[in-house]
């Protein structure tokens with residue numbers, strides 16, 4: 595991978611890390627918030643993601659890779675999974691995930707870790723039987739995405755349930771028309787930050803098929819979006 599793209603990727607991780615930063619004040623405020631019994635049901639950005647996570651409830655060990663602030667881990671634990679491992683390379687993600695896990699009463703089911711990019715390589719083979727990964731491999735260089743996929747395949751047991759969510763596809767031409775910068779005809783930058791790889795459904799299907807058996811490619815929308823264009827790959831390892 596060229597050095598520029600590698601640096602762009604590192605800057606994007608810094609960007610995510612800043613996104614998850616919480617002040618002591620905000621932490622204390624969140625800890626004191628009253629949480630309704632059903633509030634966790636509103637954490638998913640789309641109902642199809644909420645429903646898809648039910649598929650992982652019966653797994654023995656689920657990995658939420660690139661967990662961000664941990665919304666999926668919390669839903670997965672609430673759906674009934676007793677052991678969720680949530681990891682992210684953005685250090686602040688652990689503070690947020692631990693905090694929300696506590697607030698929603700599922701700390702005993704979620705083990706969150708801030709990890710290095712080498713963490714996956716160090717994990718024993720066949721250690722998980724479920725995987726959730728939302729908006730991770732489509733916001734980074736494809737070389738890194740493929741490295742992650744091959745390691746995920748190794749650490750998943752055979753026939754594990756694999757759920758991969760992704761942003762929608764836009765072409766380089768549309769991205770530029772909308773005012774984004776496009777590099778190498780493949781990567782979209784917003785305000786100088788790498789935010790998306792411009793990979794079509796067909797291309798992702800081809801890439802993911804090297805590692806998993808794709809059972810279904812569904813599409814979904816976030817609240818307020820008119821069309822269901824975001825991608826949801828339901829696979830088996």
Ligand SMILES: C[S@@+](CC[C@H](N)C(=O)[O-])C[C@H]1O[C@@H](n2cnc3c(N)ncnc32)[C@H](O)[C@@H]1O
Nearest residue numbers: 607610660661662682683684711728729730733
């Ligand atoms: C768009 S955010 C998605 C976060 C979360 N999964 C969600 O759906 O809200 C992308 C996340 O991937 C994480 N990430 C980037 N590179 C990673 C890597 N090599 N291993 C694990 N996580 C990574 C970022 O730190 C960031 O939290």
